[in-house]
Amino acid sequence: MPTHTNSTLLASGHQKLAWARAHMPVHAALRGRLGQTRPFAGQTIAVCSHIEAKTGILLETLAAAGAQVVFAGSEPGSSQDDVVAALNEHPAITGYAERGVSEARLAELHRQALAHAPALILDDAAELTARLVHERPDLLTGLKGVCEQTTTGVQRIRAMLDDGALAFPAYAVNHTPMKHEFDNIHGTGESALTNLLLTTNLLLAGKQVVVAGYGDCGVGVAHKARALGAQVTVTEVEPRQALRAHMNGFAVRPMAEAAAIGEFFITVTGNREVLRREHFERMRSGAILANAGHFNVEIDAAALAELAIERYPARSGIETFRFADGREVHLLCEGRLVNLAAPTAMGHPAEVMDQTFAVQLMAAVDLWEHGATLAPGVHTVPDRVDRQIAELKLETLGIVLDEMTEAQRRFLAAWKSEELL
Numbered sequence: 001m002p003t004h005t006n007s008t009l010l011a012s013g014h015q016k017l018a019w020a021r022a023h024m025p026v027h028a029a030l031r032g033r034l035g036q037t038r039p040f041a042g043q044t045i046a047v048c049s050h051i052e053a054k055t056g057i058l059l060e061t062l063a064a065a066g067a068q069v070v071f072a073g074s075e076p077g078s079s080q081d082d083v084v085a086a087l088n089e090h091p092a093i094t095g096y097a098e099r100g101v102s103e104a105r106l107a108e109l110h111r112q113a114l115a116h117a118p119a120l121i122l123d124d125a126a127e128l129t130a131r132l133v134h135e136r137p138d139l140l141t142g143l144k145g146v147c148e149q150t151t152t153g154v155q156r157i158r159a160m161l162d163d164g165a166l167a168f169p170a171y172a173v174n175h176t177p178m179k180h181e182f183d184n185i186h187g188t189g190e191s192a193l194t195n196l197l198l199t200t201n202l203l204l205a206g207k208q209v210v211v212a213g214y215g216d217c218g219v220g221v222a223h224k225a226r227a228l229g230a231q232v233t234v235t236e237v238e239p240r241q242a243l244r245a246h247m248n249g250f251a252v253r254p255m256a257e258a259a260a261i262g263e264f265f266i267t268v269t270g271n272r273e274v275l276r277r278e279h280f281e282r283m284r285s286g287a288i289l290a291n292a293g294h295f296n297v298e299i300d301a302a303a304l305a306e307l308a309i310e311r312y313p314a315r316s317g318i319e320t321f322r323f324a325d326g327r328e329v330h331l332l333c334e335g336r337l338v339n340l341a342a343p344t345a346m347g348h349p350a351e352v353m354d355q356t357f358a359v360q361l362m363a364a365v366d367l368w369e370h371g372a373t374l375a376p377g378v379h380t381v382p383d384r385v386d387r388q389i390a391e392l393k394l395e396t397l398g399i400v401l402d403e404m405t406e407a408q409r410r411f412l413a414a415w416k417s418e419e420l421l
């Protein structure tokens with residue numbers, strides 16, 4: 001690569017890191033504390049995630065805590081080459097991530113990261129964890145545990161446990177309140193819609209939007225789409241989630257019906273082929289399909305290709321499929337995470353990732369210090385870890401909590417009738 005291109009790439013990466021650093025005050029505070037205690041001194045920690053600027057700040061903080069940090073991308077389309085280049089300049093950080101790689105190349109990059117024999121893995125979708133267990137069981141003796149940050153990954157590690165393949169403790173970081181009640185709801189909600197709109201340059205107000213899946217991410221997408229003026233239909237397979245969507249005022253329909261109504265479709269189920277041939281056959285011409293779930297299998301792109309008599313790039317990040325009856329359907333980012341793989345994508349807002357990665361980081365410190373007492377399995381992150389991040393976040397926002405009086409504490413701890421009166 002010519003030197004001027006390299007220096008432009010590096011400058012862009014450092015600029016993005018500086019902006020993220022300035023907007024992640026929880027990490028700034030933790031970097032100061034962990035820089036003193038250096039809990040990971042001399043240890044190798046592998047981080048698998050979408051390698052963009054906010055992830056870079058997590059990596060820097062791990063390095064400040066004494067770790068030799070190795071990173072890899074968790075998804076073929078979501079890492080940013082300028083940030084990767086800038087991070088690789090850090091003396092304690094080594095990375096293996098490229099944007100727009102094939103699945104085979106992604107696997108090769110994961111193998112290179114695992115070759116560093118990490119003592120801990122901070123994972124996204126259990127990508128490094130599954131590969132280590134499956135392909136490098138020789139590394140299991142050195143692995144003290146895993147912190148997993150997303151819904152799909154926790155599900156995958158539970159499947160490993162059910163299969164008798166889990167030989168170490170894993171913290172379900174995704175399931176902490178400080179992660180999923182903010183990252184999945186507000187982070188995915190805002191960033192999925194932002195990138196949908198930037199990629200299409202179309203208006204959401206007044207449109208028919210179909211959100212597949214009303215879990216944490218679906219809640220965020222559906223409510224924020226409604227706030228922008230869209231008419232939102234939700235599809236679900238879980239009765240309580242469907243009821244929740246209904247009582248929150250959304251239309252709930254099976255996809256077979258919703259398919260004929262929607263102008264925008266956003267899948268966030270963590271499942272596969274949620275939009276498939278039978279749905280494409282009913283869609284209105286001009287329907288726009290986007291996915292925000294982890295894997296690019298929620299929209300059956302192969303079925304779209306089979307149905308199409310012609311396909312062409314309509315705009316950066318949009319491929320159009322024309323059917324024999326003249327209808328056209330537009331697929332965003334090959335069905336990959338729209339908030340990370342779209343041409344303008346930056347992932348979640350910095351303030352949200354400041355929280356998410358702080359929980360990942362402090363869960364890792366806790367696992368390092370107490371992991372030996374935990375049996376192999378999927379564990380809840382101790383509440384004190386999550387609460388500590390919430391307190392720190394409030395402090396950075398200048399928000400002050402009330403404190404209970406002694407009488408209130410006694411009241412809440414009482415059970416005898418005379419103590420409650």
Ligand code: NAI
Pocket residue numbers: 150151152153180183184188212213214215216217218235236237238241268269270271274292293294295337338339
């Ligand atoms: P969740 O488990 O809270 O919700 C998923 C919902 O989808 C559930 O209510 C489930 O019943 C429903 N569902 C499953 N199959 C369905 C089907 N065929 N049709 C309709 N609904 C169906 O999971 P969460 O936290 O909302 O995550 C969803 C996906 O998004 C996961 O893959 C997760 O890893 C990913 N994710 C993506 C982020 C991003 O940056 N885009 C951020 C956080 C999570």
